[in-house]
Amino acid sequence: MSAVVGTDLVCQVGFIVKDINATKKKWAEFLGVEEPEAALCGEYETTRTEFKGQPAPEANSYLAFFDVGPGLQLELIQPNEAPSTWRNYLNEHGEGIHHVAFNIKGMKMPEAVKRCEDLGMVLEQKGEYGDASGRYTYMNAYKDLKCIVELLESDR
């Protein structure tokens, strides 16, 4: 047996929040760490965000990260109003845990996505990192895995 996306290590737990500044203040207090900066995902010229197979130039979100383990981050995401996996989650579920992420290894993103699709997952959103250092894909895996799975590929 081998992992479908080349790894069995969760590298991120992602939360959707309404007010990233208020929520990261509370998480920093709880974890006993410095409050991280929040920054936008990036500009569409770089991120090339696609949501449900369509270009989504307006979709964006503020992000902030906490280290919560060896190789594990907690990610806070405050979406803007444009349709995206983040905004849809907030509209449909309210604030809460949106995804778990895996750093894909030993394969490129198209192959990882194809393997997930073969397992019954549905590509929901994808884009490049705002600093052009890699890319992400959100696979909707609610049917079988009961969550959204994010695939991350770093070029560094």
Add this chain to the structure above:
Amino acid sequence: MSAVVGTDLVCQVGFIVKDINATKKKWAEFLGVEEPEAALCGEYETTRTEFKGQPAPEANSYLAFFDVGPGLQLELIQPNEAPSTWRNYLNEHGEGIHHVAFNIKGMKMPEAVKRCEDLGMVLEQKGEYGDASGRYTYMNAYKDLKCIVELLESDR
């Protein structure tokens, strides 16, 4: 600054599911690992489960665990029909990610709970491990942290 519960390391991500056998089969396939056994939490004589401040002798669930990082587990939870944090989540949210957990260190459970309560969290459920090797407390932290936080204390 120090962590409110003595650690900033997430040790578990907990999912509520309807059919633990079906879901753990899919997760095992995705992760490329052996399918773990599912087992009941334990007998009330040992677990002494309390839900919302009241004894909950009927509350129970099947649990299965996957290792998904150094010190990180993915936990699948199939609740029975009796009221519990697990059953309530399933009724109100459907299947999905229910909690993140922290192994408390350097303090006992009552102190950890008190510190969380001072931060505005609400004790939702608690109990002893089914093998009497420790205890857990679910703190409702939706208001500020946007999730349920589970505290784990092992006597081993």
